[in-house]
Amino acid sequence: MxxxxxxxxxxxxSTIRTIxxxxxxxxxxxxxxxxxxFSLGNPNIPTPNFVRDAAVDILRSYPSADVHGxxxxxxxxxxxxxxxESLNRRFDTHFSGKNIFITSGAAxxxxxxxxxxxxxxxxxxxxxxxxxxxxxxxxxxxxELKVVRPRPQDWQIDFDDFSRxxxxxxxxxxxxxxxxxxxxxxxxxxxxxxxxxxKRRFTQYGQRIFxxxxxxxxxxxxxxxxxxxxxxxxxxxxxxxYSKSFxxxxxxxxxxxxxxxxxxxxxxFGAVAGAARVLTHVNAPSLWxxxxxxxxxxxxxxxxxxxxxxxxxxxxxxxxxxCVKPQGAFYLFPKALEEDDYAFCERAKKYDLLLxxxxxxxxxxxxxxAYCIKTDTIQRxxxxxxxxxxxxxx
Amino acid sequence: MxxxxxxxxxxxxSTIRTIxxxxxxxxxxxxxxxxxxFSLGNPNIPTPNFVRDAAVDILRSYPSADVHGxxxxxxxxxxxxxxxESLNRRFDTHFSGKNIFITSGAAxxxxxxxxxxxxxxxxxxxxxxxxxxxxxxxxxxxxELKVVRPRPQDWQIDFDDFSRxxxxxxxxxxxxxxxxxxxxxxxxxxxxxxxxxxKRRFTQYGQRIFxxxxxxxxxxxxxxxxxxxxxxxxxxxxxxxYSKSFxxxxxxxxxxxxxxxxxxxxxxFGAVAGAARVLTHVNAPSLWxxxxxxxxxxxxxxxxxxxxxxxxxxxxxxxxxxCVKPQGAFYLFPKALEEDDYAFCERAKKYDLLLxxxxxxxxxxxxxxAYCIKTDTIQRxxxxxxxxxxxxxx
Numbered sequence: 001m002x003x004x005x006x007x008x009x010x011x012x013x014s015t016i017r018t019i020x021x022x023x024x025x026x027x028x029x030x031x032x033x034x035x036x037x038f039s040l041g042n043p044n045i046p047t048p049n050f051v052r053d054a055a056v057d058i059l060r061s062y063p064s065a066d067v068h069g070x071x072x073x074x075x076x077x078x079x080x081x082x083x084x085e086s087l088n089r090r091f092d093t094h095f096s097g098k099n100i101f102i103t104s105g106a107a108x109x110x111x112x113x114x115x116x117x118x119x120x121x122x123x124x125x126x127x128x129x130x131x132x133x134x135x136x137x138x139x140x141x142x143x144e145l146k147v148v149r150p151r152p153q154d155w156q157i158d159f160d161d162f163s164r165x166x167x168x169x170x171x172x173x174x175x176x177x178x179x180x181x182x183x184x185x186x187x188x189x190x191x192x193x194x195x196x197x198x199k200r201r202f203t204q205y206g207q208r209i210f211x212x213x214x215x216x217x218x219x220x221x222x223x224x225x226x227x228x229x230x231x232x233x234x235x236x237x238x239x240x241x242y243s244k245s246f247x248x249x250x251x252x253x254x255x256x257x258x259x260x261x262x263x264x265x266x267x268x269f270g271a272v273a274g275a276a277r278v279l280t281h282v283n284a285p286s287l288w289x290x291x292x293x294x295x296x297x298x299x300x301x302x303x304x305x306x307x308x309x310x311x312x313x314x315x316x317x318x319x320x321x322x323c324v325k326p327q328g329a330f331y332l333f334p335k336a337l338e339e340d341d342y343a344f345c346e347r348a349k350k351y352d353l354l355l356x357x358x359x360x361x362x363x364x365x366x367x368x369x370a371y372c373i374k375t376d377t378i379q380r381x382x383x384x385x386x387x388x389x390x391x392x393x394x
Numbered sequence: 395m396x397x398x399x400x401x402x403x404x405x406x407x408s409t410i411r412t413i414x415x416x417x418x419x420x421x422x423x424x425x426x427x428x429x430x431x432f433s434l435g436n437p438n439i440p441t442p443n444f445v446r447d448a449a450v451d452i453l454r455s456y457p458s459a460d461v462h463g464x465x466x467x468x469x470x471x472x473x474x475x476x477x478x479e480s481l482n483r484r485f486d487t488h489f490s491g492k493n494i495f496i497t498s499g500a501a502x503x504x505x506x507x508x509x510x511x512x513x514x515x516x517x518x519x520x521x522x523x524x525x526x527x528x529x530x531x532x533x534x535x536x537x538e539l540k541v542v543r544p545r546p547q548d549w550q551i552d553f554d555d556f557s558r559x560x561x562x563x564x565x566x567x568x569x570x571x572x573x574x575x576x577x578x579x580x581x582x583x584x585x586x587x588x589x590x591x592x593k594r595r596f597t598q599y600g601q602r603i604f605x606x607x608x609x610x611x612x613x614x615x616x617x618x619x620x621x622x623x624x625x626x627x628x629x630x631x632x633x634x635x636y637s638k639s640f641x642x643x644x645x646x647x648x649x650x651x652x653x654x655x656x657x658x659x660x661x662x663f664g665a666v667a668g669a670a671r672v673l674t675h676v677n678a679p680s681l682w683x684x685x686x687x688x689x690x691x692x693x694x695x696x697x698x699x700x701x702x703x704x705x706x707x708x709x710x711x712x713x714x715x716x717c718v719k720p721q722g723a724f725y726l727f728p729k730a731l732e733e734d735d736y737a738f739c740e741r742a743k744k745y746d747l748l749l750x751x752x753x754x755x756x757x758x759x760x761x762x763x764a765y766c767i768k769t770d771t772i773q774r775x776x777x778x779x780x781x782x783x784x785x786x787x788x
Contacts (some may be wrong), residue, residue: 001602001657002665010668011660047458055681056453064441070643104498104646108674116400140672208395249464250680252498263395266405274404278534280502283613285679286644287449300555 009136015360016040019345023354030352036381037354038369041180041330043247045304045372051246054294058287067290071283072246073273075102076253079293083255086297090346091228095127099259102284102292104217104252108276110174111137113212113237113256115275116268118143122171124212127157129181129333131214134174141172150363155324155333157185159193166201172210173198178217178226178328181361181368183309185224185327195233208235208263216241216254221328222306234261237268242292244299244330253288305330308371308378315382316369319389330372333358337392341367347391351384396686403530409754410434413739417748424746430775431748432763434722435574437641437692439698439766442662445640449681461684465677467667469649473687477649480691485622493653495666496678496686498646500513500610500635502670507606507631509669510662512537516565518606521551522756523575523727528568535554535631537565544757549578549718552616553587560595565594566604572620572722575755575762577703579618579721589627602629610635610648615722616700624670625752628655631662636686638724639694648683699724702765702772709776710763713783724766727752733788735761737787741785 013021016039019350023037058067069108073082080097086097103109114124126134128150138145146165151158173194177186186194194211201207213229213236229236241254258269283289316323316334323334336344341357343366348355348367358366369380407415410433417431452461468474474491481489496504509520512535520528522544532539540559545552567588571580580588588605595601607623623630635648652663677683703720705730710717710728717728730738735751735758742749742761752760765772 002511003509003513003669006665006668006672008668009671010510010666011664033668042459042463044459047462048560052453052458056450059446059450059453062445064641065436065438068642068644069436104674105676107676111674115397116404117396119397136672137674233772247458248462250462250677250683252676252679267396267401270405271400272404274402275402277403278400278505278530279673280498280505280531282499282501283644285462285646285682287681288679289644371477373715 014132016356019356020355021348026352033088034079035352035354036377036384037373038371039354039356041370041372043244043330043372044374045247045302047247048298048300049378050298051248051291051295054291055287057206059288067287069286071286071289072278073283075100075284076286076289076293077121079289082293083296089259090178090297093228095257095259099257101256101258101269101276102289103254103256103276104237104281104284105243105249105254106214107133107137108252108279108281109239109241109254110212110214111141112272112275112279112281113172113210113239114138114143115141115279116271117171117210119171121169123167123169124172124174125162125165125170126174127162129155129179129358129366130362131176131180132360147362152335152363154368155179155182156186157194159197163197166197168205168207170207170209172212174212174214176214178221180217180329181331181356181358182324182333183326184324185226185329188225188227191227191232198233198235199348210263211236212239214239216244217329219245219300220302220305220330222309222326224327226328227364230257230259230261234259235263237262246295251285251288253284253292265269304375305372308373308375311375312369312371312378315378316385319382319386320393321385321389330370332369332371333363333366334369336365336367337389339365341365348388351388352383353384353388395663408526409433410750413534413748413750419532420746421488423587425783429746429748430778431767432765433748433750435764437638437643437724437766438768439696441641442692442694443688444692445642445685448685452681452684461681461692463680465680465683467670467677469494469678470680470687473683476687476733477690480499484691487622487624489651489653491754495650495652495663495670496683497648497650497670498650498675498678499643499758500608500633500638501527501531502646502673502675503633503635503648503650504606504608505535506666506669506675507566507633508532508675509535509673510536510665511565511604513565515563517563518562518568519556519559519564520554520568523573523752523760524753524756525570525574541756546729546757546760549576550580550584551588553591557591558691560591562599562601564601564603566606568606568608572615574611574723575725575750575752576718576727577720577723577725578718579615579620580598582619582621583706585626586625591627592627602655604629606633608633610638613639613694614696614699614724616703616720618721620722624651624653624655628653630782631656640689642682645679647678647686651731667708679682698769699766702767702769705769706763706765710779712778713776714787715779715783724764726763726765727757727760728763729757731783733759735759742782745782747775747782
């Protein structure tokens, strides 16, 4: 009676969700403080006061129709301008409001891009480890997701495999840096090489591949540069969300940058608008648009994440784990202590350490630990990771 | 390079939008007060103070993670309960939170239902005059929209044509009462007859047709009952938005009711969740969820709309127009004074009367006048309608 596909997508629980719910159940049994839940990427730094103050002030100062009325689909012109200016200040770019399409968060932003571009038979390429919803979203617009194998020594790009995955059907390449789940940030070297390959594809075959950059973690980087993508490759769409930097994931507010340099700007921007329409993102929530106009580009202190990351990293290395040092986001992606990462994560549950198998992200043999949790919880988890590791040493 | 279909959907301006933009241009030329813009269905009663006060209080009283964190996809359990209870109080129903799926407004709600149900080859039926986005949304999920011809004497249902449009492929019937654009409210008699036909379809052929009720105007009814649909037909999905009742269209907050009695509840609710996922409605904006928990079901004074409606109706009748008396929503749908409603609306522009041709809603020969505007503007427009009518008598 209903769509079998939608039923499957709505009821098959993600591994992350299953682990999280197991954690809630265990917490009820043994107490919250005895559960070490590294499963969820839910920001735990409070929303900055300047964001909440702006929301209160806007609610109190403006006529309600100005705040809560429909906005045009790409967002309020003044908000689009404010976002463009904040990017120009930070990245020495030359965007104007007409390059910005405000969206209900990054999931909407990337899927609007997928839908705007996809035609039957198209292929999209991404790199393992990757956010599993990419597959759901790419397939939902009728295209196919090709996954490039991981490069575990530093989680940069395996260019040999990337070249093999490129085809005349490739419509777009999706990157996510700082990366969920690896915590890696793509270097200038990586991005230059990636851009060179895409440019060559254009000069040699006239194939205009889009680069879609999913970067909700842009500001969450620790001592490394997060290069601005449009400087590397002309045909780039930037997808951003304020979910992580402003700790606003529930409010659904982000944007797409469609640069002038993009292949056929008017067509591309038009298709973005059409995709937002059929995905029924009528407009991004209007109060939060106005808040962003006031707060876009304001600096946020992410040192609590950095401290957590280093604490967990050093603890795991000390316990004998192998792990690439975190550069950004709020995840570590260490090697599991046995080949089967599902079995490893099951075994970790003995100590109430809740970890997500790497296979879920297209990188079996690893696991993800989200460190956007209380520092004290991480501290108290370290002896348990040691015990777990000791079991494997036998 | 981009999807031709998305480009078309994103760039082909709707008639309403074109008229509205023309009005903005004329207002710049001749002054705001000289433009009589009846084109947009944008609520003009201010957002109730209790709604804005609730938002401010929530922003100030709760830890940010409780307000702005991700919620589970169907919405916060406490909010779902509050919505269910408010419905139970008002309509003598027995819903619980598990019957409610909170959405980013009604456009999302109906399209989630379409997507949840549609399989290749399916047909959806609606009734002219109808909200033109229905066609876009139904086609976007791969189904076909069949439109039942209008019944101009009262804008109820033409059951002969409805019976002709029903087929073994009919997956769902979409109704919208109080109606945009006709202002009609379906009577108990109409709904009983509609339900009887659908039930007969079930008992005779085992065909379980869904009734999807799009009812953002539920509270905007003037002296007539808006019957509660699930009392008439078991297989009903109710789609609601707070856009109109609380004047919050920019914030995108509404819900779907999936009653226990619906055909295969678990499958249907699961498919709704899957559809919300692929349409990237991760969760409805979380602050507004909490506001709704406090405000759901609170009475709103809609008498300003009623007064406007009667003022415009009486003025038009007085000028010689033929029009069904408004029962709800904030639209009148009078007969145009010539057969070609586009030509009529063009001619009305001479007096800066901005009206929308009925053909846009599947009912040529009529026009829509949205009266959610200043009473004074309506008052001053009446002599102009008289002049326009005089031209035709002329």
